[in-house]
Amino acid sequence: xxxxxxxxxxxxxxxxxxLTASTVAGGALAKDLTITVWAGGSNDSDAYRxxxxxxxxxxxxxxAAINGEDLNITVESKGQFGNWQEFKQAVTLAxxxxxxxxxxxxSHLDIAPWSEAGYIVPVEEYLDLDAWPLNDIYxxxxxxxxxxxxxxxxxxxxxxxxxxxxxxxxxxxxxxxxDIAALPAKVExxxxxLQDVLADAKKAVDMEAVEEGYGFYPRVSNGPDxxxxxxxxxxxxxxxxxxxLVLDKKAMESFYQFFADAVEAGVTRKNHLGTDWGQWYxxxxxxxxxIWHGGTWHYGRYAQEGNQDFWNTxxxxxIPAGDENGRxxxxxxxxxxxxxxNADDEAEEIAANLVKIASEPRINTLHAIKSNHLGxxxxxxxxxxxxxxxxxxxxxxxxxxxxxxxxxxxxxxAYSEALFKGLEAAWTGTKTPAEAVAEVExxxxxxxxxxxxxx
Amino acid sequence: MQRSSWLGLAFLSPALIVVFLFFLVPVxxxxxxxxxxxxxxxxxxxxxxxxxxxxxxxxxxxGLPKSTLEQIEGAGYRVDAKGxxxxxxxxxxxxxxxxxxxxxxxxxxxxxxxERALKDLRSNPIRKTRDRKQAADLxxxxxxxxxxxxxxxxxxxxxxxxxxxxDRPLITEVAYTGWVWTxxxxxxxxxxxxxxxxxxxxxxxxxFTLSFNVLFGLFLAIATFxxxxxxxxxxxxxxxxPRILPPVLYIVMWRWFTWDTGFISxxxxxxxxxxxxxxxxxxxxxWTTIVLINGFVGxxxxxxxxxxxxxxxxxxxxxxxxxxxxxxxQQIWYIIxxxxxxxxxxxxxxxxxxxxxxxxxxxxxxxxxxxxxxxVWALAAFHTALNNYGGNLQxxxxxxxxxxxxxxxxxxxxxxxxLFNFRNLLVKPRIEG
Numbered sequence: 001x002x003x004x005x006x007x008x009x010x011x012x013x014x015x016x017x018x019l020t021a022s023t024v025a026g027g028a029l030a031k032d033l034t035i036t037v038w039a040g041g042s043n044d045s046d047a048y049r050x051x052x053x054x055x056x057x058x059x060x061x062x063x064a065a066i067n068g069e070d071l072n073i074t075v076e077s078k079g080q081f082g083n084w085q086e087f088k089q090a091v092t093l094a095x096x097x098x099x100x101x102x103x104x105x106x107s108h109l110d111i112a113p114w115s116e117a118g119y120i121v122p123v124e125e126y127l128d129l130d131a132w133p134l135n136d137i138y139x140x141x142x143x144x145x146x147x148x149x150x151x152x153x154x155x156x157x158x159x160x161x162x163x164x165x166x167x168x169x170x171x172x173x174x175x176x177x178x179d180i181a182a183l184p185a186k187v188e189x190x191x192x193x194l195q196d197v198l199a200d201a202k203k204a205v206d207m208e209a210v211e212e213g214y215g216f217y218p219r220v221s222n223g224p225d226x227x228x229x230x231x232x233x234x235x236x237x238x239x240x241x242x243x244x245l246v247l248d249k250k251a252m253e254s255f256y257q258f259f260a261d262a263v264e265a266g267v268t269r270k271n272h273l274g275t276d277w278g279q280w281y282x283x284x285x286x287x288x289x290x291i292w293h294g295g296t297w298h299y300g301r302y303a304q305e306g307n308q309d310f311w312n313t314x315x316x317x318x319i320p321a322g323d324e325n326g327r328x329x330x331x332x333x334x335x336x337x338x339x340x341x342n343a344d345d346e347a348e349e350i351a352a353n354l355v356k357i358a359s360e361p362r363i364n365t366l367h368a369i370k371s372n373h374l375g376x377x378x379x380x381x382x383x384x385x386x387x388x389x390x391x392x393x394x395x396x397x398x399x400x401x402x403x404x405x406x407x408x409x410x411x412x413x414a415y416s417e418a419l420f421k422g423l424e425a426a427w428t429g430t431k432t433p434a435e436a437v438a439e440v441e442x443x444x445x446x447x448x449x450x451x452x453x454x455x
Numbered sequence: 456m457q458r459s460s461w462l463g464l465a466f467l468s469p470a471l472i473v474v475f476l477f478f479l480v481p482v483x484x485x486x487x488x489x490x491x492x493x494x495x496x497x498x499x500x501x502x503x504x505x506x507x508x509x510x511x512x513x514x515x516x517x518g519l520p521k522s523t524l525e526q527i528e529g530a531g532y533r534v535d536a537k538g539x540x541x542x543x544x545x546x547x548x549x550x551x552x553x554x555x556x557x558x559x560x561x562x563x564x565x566x567x568x569x570e571r572a573l574k575d576l577r578s579n580p581i582r583k584t585r586d587r588k589q590a591a592d593l594x595x596x597x598x599x600x601x602x603x604x605x606x607x608x609x610x611x612x613x614x615x616x617x618x619x620x621x622d623r624p625l626i627t628e629v630a631y632t633g634w635v636w637t638x639x640x641x642x643x644x645x646x647x648x649x650x651x652x653x654x655x656x657x658x659x660x661x662x663f664t665l666s667f668n669v670l671f672g673l674f675l676a677i678a679t680f681x682x683x684x685x686x687x688x689x690x691x692x693x694x695x696x697p698r699i700l701p702p703v704l705y706i707v708m709w710r711w712f713t714w715d716t717g718f719i720s721x722x723x724x725x726x727x728x729x730x731x732x733x734x735x736x737x738x739x740x741x742w743t744t745i746v747l748i749n750g751f752v753g754x755x756x757x758x759x760x761x762x763x764x765x766x767x768x769x770x771x772x773x774x775x776x777x778x779x780x781x782x783x784x785q786q787i788w789y790i791i792x793x794x795x796x797x798x799x800x801x802x803x804x805x806x807x808x809x810x811x812x813x814x815x816x817x818x819x820x821x822x823x824x825x826x827x828x829x830x831v832w833a834l835a836a837f838h839t840a841l842n843n844y845g846g847n848l849q850x851x852x853x854x855x856x857x858x859x860x861x862x863x864x865x866x867x868x869x870x871x872x873x874l875f876n877f878r879n880l881l882v883k884p885r886i887e888g
Contacts, residue, residue, distance in 0.1 A: 088846025096499050110846060113496035116632050118503055118602070128584045129567060130574075148507040149565075150600055222844040243512055271735045274824035279716065349585065410496050410509065413847025420844070421649070421827070428826025430652075439648050446643045447849075450516060 030070040035351055036101035040087035041335070042079040045300055048367035049105045049156060049335070050077035056357035060350070073350065095119040100340040102351040105156050108336045111147045112410045120338045124151035126352035133360050136377040145336045147408040153336035154355055157364070157373035159296045160330040160399040161225050162316040163187065163197075169290035170315075172209035173200060184317035184398060187328050194232055194258050194322045197291055201267035204290035215267025217289035218259075220275040222420040224333045224406055225293060229255045230419065231404075234325030237415075238407035239453050245407070245415050247444050248455045249437055252419070254322055256426035256433035263427060270428055281305050293319060296399070299391045300372040316395075318402055332403040334376075361386075368392060374400060414447040482861055488854030489641075493634040495848045502633020504609035505602045510629050517629070523622045529597030532563040538594035546590055549578045566591045606631075640855035649827065649835075653856075657832040659742060660749075660817075661810045667750035668806050669799060672757020677787055679758070680765050694758055697751040706819040709748055710734065734821065738828040741821050745829055748816050757802045764798040765791055804871040811864055832860055 035057065039049040057073040064071035078101070081087035088110070094100045100119060104110075114120045127134060129151060134142075141155040170180055186192040201215025219225045227237060235251030238244065262268035269275075284292050285305035302310055318328040337355040342348050358364070361379040365386045368375045374396055380386045387393070406412060422440035425431040431439070444452050493499060506527055514524060534554065543551035553576050563569045569591035573581060581587045598616055603609035606627060613623050644650050675694055679687040697705055712718045713733035720730035734744045768791065776786050814834035817823065823830030823838070830838075833856075840853020872878075 084844055084846070085842045089841055089848065092495055092846065092848055107846075113494075113847070116496040117498035118632070119498075124567075125588065126585065128570070128587070130571060131584075148509055148600070150507070243509065271732060271737065271825040273826065274735050274822065275732070276710075276714070279714070413495070413843075413845030414849070416845050417843055417847055424824075424826045425649075428828065430826050430828065431648075435648075442646055442648075446639075446646065450513065 030072060031064075031346075032072045032074070033347060033350060034074045034076055035103065035347070035354060037075060037077040037103040037105065038081075038087070038091060038101040039077070039079040039105035039335075040081055040091075040107070041084055042105070045297075045371045046367070047079065048363075048370055050075070050079055052358035052363045052367060053077070053103060053354050055363055056354040056360075059357050060353055071350075073354075075354075092119070095340060098343075100342075102340060102342060102347055103355060104338045104340060105335050106338060108144050108153070108155075108334055108408060109406060109412055109416075111145065111152045111336065111338065112408045113413060114338070115147055115150070115152055116410050119340055120152060121341050121348055122150045122152045123154055123337075123339055123352050123355065126339075126349045127356050133377060133379075134356060136361065136379050137359065138376065138378065141334055141376055144332075144334055144405045144408070153338040154359055155376045156335040156337050157367060157371070158332055158334045158376055158400070159373050160332045160395070160403045161228060161293065161295045161319070162330060162395070162399055163291070163293045163319050164284065164298075165315040165317070166210075166284075166287050166290050167313055167315055168287060169204050169209040170200070173203040173207055180315050183315055187317040187320045188402070190321045190328055193320050194229070197320060198258070198261060198265060198267065201262070201291055202265050205265075205267050210288065210290045212266050213269035213272070214283070214289045215265075215291065216262050217280075217284060217292040218268065218272065219293065220273060220277060220280050222416075224331050224416075225295075226255075226420060226423055227406060227416065228293075228319040228329055228331050229258060229322065231329045231331075232319055232326040233258075233322035234327075237412075238409065242453070243409070244451050244453050245409055245411065245444075245448060246453045246455060247441060249441065250455075251322075251325065252422070252440065253433045253437045256423055256436050258322060259423060259427045260429070260433055263429070273424060273427060287313065296374060296391075296395045297372045299395075300370075311390075316398070318399060328402065330399050330403045332400065332405050334405070409451070411448050411451050415444060415452075418443045418447070485854045485857045485861060488850050489858040490636055490638060491634045491851045491854075492637050492639070493850040493854075494852075495846060497632065497634040499634075499850065502631055503602045503604050504606065504627065504630040505600065505632060506598050506626070506630050507600055511599075513629050514626065517625060519622055519625060520619075523618055523626075526616055526618055527598050527626070529599070529616065530562050531597050532566060532569045532591065532594040533596045534558045534561050534563075534594055535596075541593040542590060545593070546581055546586075550576060550580060553578055563594075566595070569594055634851070637851070640852050644852065644855055644859075649830075652827065653830055653832045653835045656828070656830055657811065660745065660829075660831050661807060663742070663746045664749045664753065664810055665803065665806055667746055668753035668757055669802055671750060671754040672802065673761055673795070673799070675754060675758040676761030676765060677791060679762060680791075681783065691758060691762065694751075695755045698755045702815055702819060705752075706748070706816060709744065709820060713744060735825045738825065741825060741829045745817055745820065748820055749810070749813075752816070753806055753810075756806075760798050760802055761795060764795050768794050800871075800875045804868070804875070807867055807871070808864055811860060811867070832856060836860065 035053070037050045037053050039046065042049055054075045054077070057075050061071050061073060081090060084107075087106070091100060091104055091106070092114075095114075095117070104120075111120070115122075129135070129142075134154070137155060138158075141158055142151065145151065145153040145155050165180070165183065167180055170183075171177075175183075183192060197216060204210050205212050205215045230248075230251055231237070233251040233254040235248040235255065236246045239246050259268065263270045281298075281301055282305045283289055284294070284298075285302035285307040299310060302314070307313060318330050321328050337358070339348055339351045339355065342351075359376065361375070361377050361383055364376055365380050365383050367373065368380065369385055369389050369392065372391060374392060375381070375386055406416070409415075418440050421443070422431075422436040425439070426433045426436040441454060445454070511524065511527065514527075539551050539555050539559070542554060554573070557576075558572055563572070566588065570587050573579070573587050573590055581590055598612060601612070603612060609627060609630065610623065613626060618626065675691070679690050682690065700708075710717070714720070715730045715732045717733075719733045720728075724730055733740055735741055772790055773786060776790055781789070812833050814831055814837060817829055817831060817834055818837070821829045823834050836853050836856035838853075839856060840850050841848055
């Protein structure tokens with residue numbers, strides 16, 4: 001019995017030793033890393049924003065294994081934030097507290113302030129921009145993800161923001177099928193302007209094609225879309241020579257006046273801002289509004305809302321010019337992958353490499369087609385899933401060539417908040433457009449100082 | 456000090472800790488933040504020193520001599536002896552020699568170009584991207600886009616680059632990314648029309664909600680007092696629901712109630728009234744909803760306090776009045792209301808303070824809309840400092856809004872103390888004297 005016990009003891013000791021040795025040895029070689037990804041402004045169809053990182057982690061682990069390294073990456077992702085404000089609040093406060101996620105998917109406009117604050121590190125510190133797949137990404141998109149000549153991030157997707165027309169409503173006010181088909185070209189040429197939009201919307205309401213307030217049915221909350229209307233009246237956001245932001249008072253007033261006129265004419269609701277997004281999508285997808293504007297990703301959302309027949313019910317174009325000073329335009333507002341400043345340099349490097357792999361044309365195509373965004377690199381047009389998608393193809397050719405982005409500038413956030421507050425005041429009638437512009441000027445001058453040019 | 460006094464302090468200590476943590480510390484911090492230009496871009500914890508294209512532009516505008524500007528921008532990346540020596544040391548002589556042969560004396564404007572040149576070398580032992588970047592950095596002869604964590608390191612770099620001493624203070628100031636002390640927030644705030652609009656909105660909000668709270672609370676308390684006990688308890692429990700419901704759920708119910716496709720619209724459409732958003736249709740609708748949403752929550756508290764106070768009235772007084780033939784209204788007017796003076800005073804002052812700073816129901820219901828019509832002061836502070844679409848969090852300016860609210864709150868407290876003569880309430884009963 002005693003021999004048995006002592007043997008048992010010996011064998012247990014040996015087993016424990018062996019186990020410890022193997023764990024220690026294994027620990028020396030293996031590298032376990034948790035990479036967190038937070039994505040703003042995303043819903044279910046945007047899941048590839050973080051799933052692409054999971055796929056990339058798989059590839060990177062395999063690459064490391066070939067080099068004899070045991071790399072284990074756990075990707076933790078979070079894509080559910082109430083809205084953009086809550087997402088940005090969460091990231092900013094987490095960064096201040098030192099608990100920021102490793103990878104952030106956010107607006108390119110955040111690059112300027114976040115780089116200034118030291119929340120993010122440039123991807124160019126870790127990646128060879130001349131290597132695949134980065135050398136295939138459209139240069140203008142790479143530029144949107146750069147600030148002050150430094151490549152801070154990589155574009156995650158591309159999009160643009162078109163004007164939409166409900167075909168039936170147009171037919172009811174006298175358009176023929178040919179007229180409707182010719183509309184996008186007329187908008188592009190500047191022959192169909194925002195004044196025509198008002199006239200047609202008024203007709204649609206008067207002839208009861210749509211209810212009052214549904215002639216022109218704009219976006220319901222702050223967003224890049226409204227800067228398009230400022231551009232429609234000839235407004236410039238940034239002065240390319242000096243790199244300063246521009247307040248063109250005349251363009252701003254005409255832009256506010258357009259919305260005030262729309263309310264006055266009864267084609268847009270005075271209390272429209274703040275409408276529930278779910279309600280809004282449902283209404284525009286099913287023909288409750290005559291004319292509205294949105295984004296390329298709306299294509300998929302309309303189908304979810306029950307409109308399976310986009311091409312026969314809806315026409316799309318650039319945002320029309322406002323007057324002879326402006327031009328038909330659209331804003332592209334790509335999201336970007338950014339790497340946050342982390343105490344662990346290796347985590348930054350791995351995060352950067354994950355983002356790089358996630359930009360592979362094939363992986364990015366999954367996101368582009370699933371979420372109805374546009375691709376980021378040239379080779380995507382050689383991938384059948386992308387090339388055979390009618391929406392990606394037509395939206396790219398009709399819109400993207402005329403698209404510009406909002407400027408990466410440390411103070412652009414303050415600029416755009418002021419722009420929207422002025423619009424809100426003019427729209428709801430608490431101020432006249434001229435008064436609203438006057439306050440915008442005071443506000444911008446005080447917050448932007450020397451960084452603003454007033455015209 | 457007597458032992459009993461220590462015991463008193465000990466019993467008070469939880470309250471003192473709460474006051475310290477949730478009142479004094481936030482107030483002091485608010486005061487501190489409001490004298491800074493803190494924002495997302497400056498960060499909270501302090502900044503670094505970095506010269507980038509925007510900084511260079513600002514320096515040009517500030518009139519920095521061209522020669523100094525050129526010195527800052529420097530040569531970009533220059534393949535010189537110093538760099539080649541370092542390259543030989545880190546990556547071996549053959550690399551350095553071949554690189555020297557091909558590119559010595561050349562100037563590259565970007566690191567990417569140096570990396571490309573290094574990649575093209577025939578004898579190339581640099582096989583990792585980051586190593587190649589390090590190798591390229593050995594040739595950097597510019598101050599641009601380098602982040603220095605301390606002013607001394609930055610000054611040292613300026614000195615090394617031979618920047619004239621007279622220009623350095625200005626360069627350091629522009630290069631600093633962190634926040635600075637300022638009193639501009641106060642002037643800026645009062646120069647905006649919208650600030651006065653927020654003040655007006657706050658007055659509307661507080662006056663109407665407060666009146667609703669007190670009057671409706673009183674009505675409920677008195678009405679349930681005259682009901683049989685069981686029914687009274689049931690009514691009070693129902694009116695207490697808004698207070699104990701989670702705010703988000705409570706507001707979701709209101710939204711459903713008032714939305715274009717919600718309850719009111721659906722019912723009224725049967726009578727030919729076109730559907731509309733009863734919460735956001737006009738300013739008047741928005742204010743009515745806000746006052747009701749907050750009022751139902753506030754009234755329940757008044758109801759509870761007033762009900763207990765009514766019960767404390769000796770029943771004999773009421774019996775006596777009935778014997779004298781007093782009507783219900785006379786009972787209320789001559790017996791109940793006079794004895795509710797202190798509870799009414801308490802509810803009024805307490806709710807003024809809490810309404811001044813509360814915004815959660817407005818945030819959830821209208822978020823300040825339509826068109827900023829229900830944007831009250833506290834909500835504006837929250838939006839400015841912590842919550843807006845662009846993520847442009849202006850902690851300094853937001854704190855300024857909050858600080859002014861603190862001052863107004865303190866002044867209102869003093870006014871209430873004086874107006875209602877609180878000392879009288881707190882005076883020791885003579886019988887114990």
